[in-house]
Amino acid sequence: MTIDVPTTGRSLPQLQPISFIGADGRLTDTPTEGLRIPSDATLTGLYRQMVLVRRFEAQVTHLTRQGRLATYPSAAGQEAAEVGATTALAPNDWLFPTYRDSAALLTRGVPVAEILAAFRGDWHCGFDPHEYHTSPAATPLATQTLHATGFAMAAKLKGEDAATLTFLGDGASSEGDTHEAFNFASVWQTPTVFVLQNNQYAISTPLREQTNATMLADRAAGYGMPGLRVDGNDVAAVFAAVSAALARGRNGDGPTLIECLTYRMESHTNSDDPTKYRDTEEVEHWKQFDPIDRLEKYLRTTGALDDATVAEIAEAAETLAASVRDAMNQEAEVDPRELFAHVYSTPRTALAEQQQVLETELAAAGCA
Amino acid sequence: MSVEAGTEPTTDPTTDPTAVNDETATAASAKGDTAPGTARAPEAGPAPSSVTMTKALNHALRDSLADDDTVLIFGEDVGRLGGVFRVTEGLRAEFGSNRVWDSPLAESGIIGTAIGMAMNGMRPVVEMQFDAYAYPAFEQIVSHVAKMRNRTKGRVSLPITIRIPYAGDIGGVEHHSDSSEAYWTSTPGLTVVTPSNPADAYSLLRESIASDDPVVFMEPKSRYWMKETLSLPVSTAPMNRAQVIREGTDATLLAYGPTVRTALDSAEAGAEHGLSIEVIDLRTLSPFDDETVSQSVRKTSRAAIIHEAAQFGGYGAEVAARLTERNFTYLSAPILRVTGFDVPYPSPKLEEFYLPTIERVLDALESWDWEL
Numbered sequence: 001m002t003i004d005v006p007t008t009g010r011s012l013p014q015l016q017p018i019s020f021i022g023a024d025g026r027l028t029d030t031p032t033e034g035l036r037i038p039s040d041a042t043l044t045g046l047y048r049q050m051v052l053v054r055r056f057e058a059q060v061t062h063l064t065r066q067g068r069l070a071t072y073p074s075a076a077g078q079e080a081a082e083v084g085a086t087t088a089l090a091p092n093d094w095l096f097p098t099y100r101d102s103a104a105l106l107t108r109g110v111p112v113a114e115i116l117a118a119f120r121g122d123w124h125c126g127f128d129p130h131e132y133h134t135s136p137a138a139t140p141l142a143t144q145t146l147h148a149t150g151f152a153m154a155a156k157l158k159g160e161d162a163a164t165l166t167f168l169g170d171g172a173s174s175e176g177d178t179h180e181a182f183n184f185a186s187v188w189q190t191p192t193v194f195v196l197q198n199n200q201y202a203i204s205t206p207l208r209e210q211t212n213a214t215m216l217a218d219r220a221a222g223y224g225m226p227g228l229r230v231d232g233n234d235v236a237a238v239f240a241a242v243s244a245a246l247a248r249g250r251n252g253d254g255p256t257l258i259e260c261l262t263y264r265m266e267s268h269t270n271s272d273d274p275t276k277y278r279d280t281e282e283v284e285h286w287k288q289f290d291p292i293d294r295l296e297k298y299l300r301t302t303g304a305l306d307d308a309t310v311a312e313i314a315e316a317a318e319t320l321a322a323s324v325r326d327a328m329n330q331e332a333e334v335d336p337r338e339l340f341a342h343v344y345s346t347p348r349t350a351l352a353e354q355q356q357v358l359e360t361e362l363a364a365a366g367c368a
Numbered sequence: 369m370s371v372e373a374g375t376e377p378t379t380d381p382t383t384d385p386t387a388v389n390d391e392t393a394t395a396a397s398a399k400g401d402t403a404p405g406t407a408r409a410p411e412a413g414p415a416p417s418s419v420t421m422t423k424a425l426n427h428a429l430r431d432s433l434a435d436d437d438t439v440l441i442f443g444e445d446v447g448r449l450g451g452v453f454r455v456t457e458g459l460r461a462e463f464g465s466n467r468v469w470d471s472p473l474a475e476s477g478i479i480g481t482a483i484g485m486a487m488n489g490m491r492p493v494v495e496m497q498f499d500a501y502a503y504p505a506f507e508q509i510v511s512h513v514a515k516m517r518n519r520t521k522g523r524v525s526l527p528i529t530i531r532i533p534y535a536g537d538i539g540g541v542e543h544h545s546d547s548s549e550a551y552w553t554s555t556p557g558l559t560v561v562t563p564s565n566p567a568d569a570y571s572l573l574r575e576s577i578a579s580d581d582p583v584v585f586m587e588p589k590s591r592y593w594m595k596e597t598l599s600l601p602v603s604t605a606p607m608n609r610a611q612v613i614r615e616g617t618d619a620t621l622l623a624y625g626p627t628v629r630t631a632l633d634s635a636e637a638g639a640e641h642g643l644s645i646e647v648i649d650l651r652t653l654s655p656f657d658d659e660t661v662s663q664s665v666r667k668t669s670r671a672a673i674i675h676e677a678a679q680f681g682g683y684g685a686e687v688a689a690r691l692t693e694r695n696f697t698y699l700s701a702p703i704l705r706v707t708g709f710d711v712p713y714p715s716p717k718l719e720e721f722y723l724p725t726i727e728r729v730l731d732a733l734e735s736w737d738w739e740l
Contacts, residue, residue, distance in 0.1 A: 094488075124519040135487065136519050140511050146477055147512070150484020157440070157466055158489070176504070180477030187472050342522040343556055345580040348655045 012227075013217040017261050018241060019231035023289045025297025033228065035240040040304035046087060046235045047295050047305065048313050050079040053103035054292060055317035057266075059324045060102070060116065064270045068328045069119040073100040077233075077265030078199055080291035082167075083107050084238030085195045085260075088246055089165055095134040096148035096166035098141075100197075104167065108134050112320075113327040122332040142172040145181035145194060152190035152249070163191035163249040165242065171202025173216050182223040182257065191249025193242055194257045197232060199264040204277035217259035225255050232260025233291040263289070336362065419598045421591050424566035425455045425531075427600045428573035429493065433463050436491060439577060441468040443478055443495035443531075451495060453533060453592055475501055479508040479530065483516065486526040493577055499534040500543035506551070513582045514557030528582045529573070534562075535626045535676045537590035537723055539716040545589075546713055547677035552584040553654040553686070560654040561607060562586040564628035566596040568651060571604040579607070586653075588625035610657035612664060616646035619670040619733060622661060622687060624650040627674040627724060634674075634729035643733065653683060661687075662694050669700040672732050674724050679707040701736040 020037040022028045027037075038046070057076040064072040075082050082103035089095060089108075097104050105115045110127045117126025118137065125136035135151075138144035148166035155162040172178055173196060185192045196216055200207050213219065220227025228245070230237045238260055245256035263286040267274045274283075299305035340355045419427075432439045441456055447470035450457030460468040471478050475496060482492035496502040502509070509530065516526050536545030552560045559581050563569040569587070576583035605611050613628070614635050623631035628649045635645035646664050650657065665671045671691055673684040684705035691703050706724045714722045 096484075123521065124515075125521075128523050129487070129520055130523060136516070136524075138512075140507055143480060143508060143512060146480025146508070147484040147487065149477075150481030150486075151488045152484070153481060154485040154488035154490045160488075164484075177476055177480060177508075180472070180474040180480065183472055183474065184477045184481055338521070342518045342520075344559070345517070345522075345525060349658065350655055 012221055013215065013229045013259075015215065015229070017229045017231040018237045019234045020236040020240070021234050021294055021298045023233075023294055025294045025301065027298075030231075032237070032240070035237070035244055037236050038239050040299065040302050042239070043236060043295060043299060044304050044309075046083055046239060047292070047299060048316070049083045049087065049107055050235060050292050050295070051313050051317050052320050053079050053083060053106055055321050056106055056112070056324060057103060059321040060119075060328075061266060061270070063325070063328050064119070069116060070121050071269045071271060072102075072119050073269045074266040075100050075103045075264070077286065077290075078197055078260075078262045079103060080235035080238050080295075081195065081197045081232040081260040081262050084235040085165060085167070085193075085242045085258075088239055088242040090163075090246070091133065092160075092162045093133065093246065094148070094151055094162065094164045095132075096144040096151070096164060097134065097137045098144060098167055098169070098172070099137050099139050100169070101137060101167050105132075105134060105137070108132050110134065112324050116324075116328060117332070120328065120332055122334055123338075142168055142175035142177035142181070144168075145172075146177055146184065148194075149181045149185040149188070149190050149192050149255075152185070152192045152255075153188050156188070156190055156252075161250060163193065163246045165193045165195060165246070167195050167197055169202065170196070170198040170200065170207055170210055170216060171205065173219070174202075174210055182219065182225070182255070185255035186223040186225040189252065189254035191246070191252075192255040193245040193249060194255065195242065196257060196259045197262055198259055199232075199262050201264055201268070201278070203268040203272060204274075206277070215259060217257060220257035223257075225257060227257040227259065229259045229261065231289075232262030233289045233294070235291055235295055262291075336367075414599055416597045416599045418595045419566045419600065421563070421566045421569045421587070421594050422453055422455050424570040424596075424598070424600065425573055425587065426457055426459070428570045428577075429456060429459055430462065431601060432491075432493070432574060432577045433459065433467055436577075438489055439467070439491045439493060440485065441493045441495075442471045442482075444473050444497050445470060446495050452497060453587075453589070455531070455587070455592075456495070475503075475505040476508050479505040479513060479528075482528050482530075483508065483512055483526060486528050487516075487524055491527045491529075491577060493529040493531065496530060496532045498540075498544045499532055499546040499548050502530070502532050502548065509552070509558070509584070510555050514555045516557075517581070518557060525580045526582045527577075527580050529576045529579075529585050530582070531585045531587060533587045533589045533592075535586075535588050535590060536713055536719050537626060537676075539719070540589070542713075542715070545719070547675065547708070549586060549653055549675075550677060550681065550683050550686075552586075553683055557582070558654060559583045559607070559652065560586065561652050562588060562625040563651065564588065564591060564623075564625050564649050565594060567598055567602050568604050568649075570598075570600055570602055572607055572651065574601070575607040586625060590626045591629070594629075605651070608652045608655050608657065610648050610650045610652070610660040612646060612660065613649045614645070614647040616644040616668065618644045618668055619672065619736075620646045620648060620661075620664045620668045621729070622648050622650060622671060622673040624653060624675065626676055630724055630726060630729065631674050634726045634733075637726050637730060638733060641730075645733075656687070656690060658690060658694060661691065665691055665695050666698040669698055670733075670736060671699075672704040672706055672729065674706045674729060676708050676723060678710045679705055680710045682707055700740045704732045704735070706732050 114127035148164040217227035217229040621631040688703040
């Protein structure tokens with residue numbers, strides 16, 4: 001007697017990451033798993049957004065050094081993953097970001113002041129999640145992967161044509177919630193796309209000390225879902241892979257894990273010193289794979305980009321940076337009474353008593 | 369004066385709670401465990417019948433599912449099996465596997481996905497199976513369930529009901545008898561409810577599921593098989609209100625969930641020694657009903673709180689502090705705590721030495737200077 005062993009759905013991702021456009025701006029000969037390169041028009045839009053978010057990241061990092069923001073986790077260098085994945089979403093889909101995904105929030109249309117409210121210290125989440133179909137950025141690692149799974153499950157139960165996308169990092173991939181989310185999503189066949197931004201470091205811990213796996217995309221096989229390894233600095237590959245995964249989810253075929261190989265060019269936040277845990281040579285090496293440079297080279301060869309367009313986009317980026325400066329140079333107005341306003345849906349006597357203490361203090365300070 | 373213990377408190381004869389079945393339920397209920405004599409006016413409905421707490425909870429879930437399409441039930445073994453305590457029995461068959469289903473075994477996953485579902489308009493009711501099994505979900509409950517409304521300035525509510533069978537006195541093995549209420553009550557954003565009898569179990573669970581705020585609904589395992597003659601549906605006192613369930617003038621005993629019976633039995637025993645003891649069932653631990661409790665303490669001038677959880681940093685400490693702050697000049701004696709010891713919950717053969725007993729309650733009462 002033999003045990004009937006299922007043999008389907010066990011293929012592993014290819015070792016060579018999926019990539020359309022190489023570091024030299026030329027088309028690669030890498031297998032692309034049946035994916036198609038986006039149109040020049042789409043790529044030009046992605047280029048524009050990447051330039052904007054890079055300028056945004058640079059400006060915010062600068063303002064953080066000036067003390068305008070308490071802290072800021074930059075995604076500089078990861079523009080292709082942030083923009084490529086988020087642009088693939090339909091308006092009705094929901095995004096479940098982490099603290100490092102401000103570039104994704106910007107791409108989603110969240111105003112800069114609302115994105116930065118949390119880092120400036122105004123409130124923990126500065127935007128309306130329902131308005132932008134975007135969850136508050138999660139700080140505890142990997143927790144948001146389960147929220148994305150649950151949201152997608154509800155969408156599936158309601159028959160909604162909506163998928164969810166969640167970002168997580170290589171460090172978060174070691175958390176238990178990642179395992180639980182992969183498993184729940186696959187068992188329930190939810191329309192969820194897990195975009196794992198492997199930026200090589202969890203604060204200071206390098207990937208080789210984070211996992212002994214050959215690659216993180218391999219993990220998908222253990223959950224019975226497809227895993228793809230993508231060049232995370234090639235926005236064409238990221239956009240194509242995520243678009244296909246979202247379509248797959250909407251089609252009722254369940255979740256997908258997409259590992260984006262990328263690199264965090266800045267420190268984890270302004271509070272750490274990356275020279276303590278990585279050398280300049282490594283950073284210089286990754287600069288060769290810059291997501292914006294390579295796309296610009298490619299689009300110039302196709303004729304989709306010329307000097308005038310590049311200059312116009314650069315000007316738009318400067319306008320954005322100015323708007324970031326304006327927003328952050330204005331003192332944030334906070335209302336101390338809001339401390340008590342949003343804890344419960346119905347008033348609580350004990351909170352009312354404590355609020356009275358605050359009111360008295362405010363009155364004494366002449367703030368009534 | 370001197371007071372002595374009345375009758376020995378009874379314990380349920382179950383051994384391994386993971387193997388709870390109909391036989392154990394029958395055996396437990398056969399000991400004649402009935403509800404405290406609280407006067408309630410059942411609403412018009414079917415003729416009164418004997419209802420266990422598990423049945424009342426099951427009824428509440430059924431009615432909530434029937435009334436609101438967004439109510440979902442999922443968790444470990446809550447579908448086909450009906451939960452290890454049979455609280456969800458028959459619901460999957462009645463409402464289908466899109467409303468009631470067995471989730472993968474992972475507590476953080478259950479709470480984390482419930483958060484996403486609630487964000488997308490659902491009202492999930494999830495089960496943690498046993499008290500200590502909720503600990504893997506601690507981060508999701510404390511960091512997200514409790515805070516989402518506040519974080520989003522009220523734009524995202526999470527109407528999630530987290531059912532946690534808790535506390536001991538059922539002969540459970542390790543990690544099956546913890547009283548974890550202090551973790552939840554010290555977390556702003558959560559409402560923490562614990563019924564002590566079938567009628568409240570029904571009514572409070574209905575209200576919890578209907579609440580737009582997340583509720584940790586703690587079910588006292590040792591009271592699951594308690595019977596009460598009821599006509600369901602029943603509407604008892606509102607959530608967030610404590611109830612005086614026995615009037616008295618000499619002292620107030622505060623209890624909740626599993627220790628309400630201990631408090632009532634202690635009051636009975638005290639009466640034999642000439643003490644008139646008032647008993648309050650807190651019902652909702654967070655928010656705390658200062659008004660009802662303070663009113664009682666001002667009348668009796670003495671109070672003790674009884675709970676199974678360890679004493680240090682426990683819920684009783686909060687109660688004692690609040691009552692002292694508000695009623696110091698009315699008090700004739702320090703507020704006492706009769707609780708479990710500050711040790712991990714013990715093995716079944718030792719739990720009778722751990723749990724607060726009638727004798728221990730009476731000893732506490734005796735320790736007061738009654739001449740004051």
